[in-house]
Amino acid sequence: MAELMAKSPAHGLTPVAVGGVTLSEAPMRPVWAVMPWRGKGAALSRALEQAHGLGFPEPGAMITSGQLGIAWSGLDQAFLMGVEPDAALAEHAALTDQSDAWTQLVLEGAAVRDVLARWVPVDLSPAACPPGSARRSLVGHMSALILHPGGDRFEVLVFRSMAGTAVHELTRAMRAVAAREAL
Amino acid sequence: MLIPCPLCGARDSREFTPKGHASYLDRPAEDAPPQAWNDYLHLRENPAGDTRELWFHGAGCGAWLVVERNTVSHAVTGARLAREVRDAG
CATH class of the missing domain: 3.30.1360.120 (Probable tRNA modification gtpase trme; domain 1)
Structure with missing residues (x-):
């Protein structure tokens, strides 16, 4: 076989x-697009912080912590790298696997x-x-x-x-x- | 030509695609009379001087922008996110 x-x-x-x-x-490594629903940016950033220890990055910025990273990747979009997003994030954002x-x-x-x-x-x-x-x-x-x-x-x-x-x-x-x- | 994207900063025009005058944002209601739709689709100002246009930052952040520029001098004087312009009415 x-x-x-x-x-x-x-x-x-x-x-x-x-x-x-x-x-x-x-x-x-895992790469996931995280795109906040309209008006959910702040809530998403808090949920990200809680689940992965990384907030939603400002335009043009990347935040890293050990093997994890989250990089701004466009209008209302960031790539979470190194981990699968916590299921709780789905309440605030569209999550798509880009790996x-x-x-x-x-x-x-x-x-x-x-x-x-x-x-x-x-x-x-x-x-x-x-x-x-x-x-x-x-x-x-x-x-x-x-x-x-x-x-x-x-x-x-x-x-x-x-x-x-x-x-x-x-x-x-x-x-x-x-x-x-x-x- | 550099376009000052509100998210990305000044970027080369090769990253953008022009759409046309910013009046494309003023879409008629779905049940508007045919004349309104005709005007929306086909009648457009073509000023020699200051104008506002929609540009798509497709090779950058993916935002639609309302760009203020001068068609005579080619000077670009500003850019805002199109959704902010729309939401501001």
Whole structure:
């Protein structure tokens, strides 16, 4: 009988290391979209705090606590990561499982902002994007959620179907930045 | 061209899709006479100067915005969430 194997979206495509920047895929973890019903934002934030110790993040922000995180991911929407949401949250919000829908890539290295600047039309400098930031924007033509926990680490979430393109384009940018540094 | 999204900050226009004049928010009642629906669908101001338009921040936060801009100078002077504009009447 065939033995089925769980494959992550970027399976076999990463890691890639070029010129001091590494591109890898984060271990798969639960990702749930949490979208408050109209007028339930404050109640949801309290329920989140109670159940998981994390409130609902402000636009552009990410809150982390140990292995758990919640990142703002759009208008009235946040991604709860690392845990399945407590059933009590359903009273205040629509909860949808996004775990298999997103590719979670990790870019690390001193030149990581130069690499992302080739594709992302948002200022990711430390002044404009401090640790704990979450940005919805584009990577090339791909819609993306870009998380910055701190240091020289960025987590780039794109739709699962875009895993190949994302790895290809980010690798191209890594090569281009490394080539320029070598001049 | 940068659009000041109330949630995301100033963002490049490539993240947005324009819809048209903000009067799209003033939808006639369902049982309004055909003339009202005709006007709503087809008659639109096309000012040379300041105007208000609906823009969708599809590659960002997913919000519909009412953007104030000038069609002559291309200056963008403001943006608000469309639902706030609608709820404010």
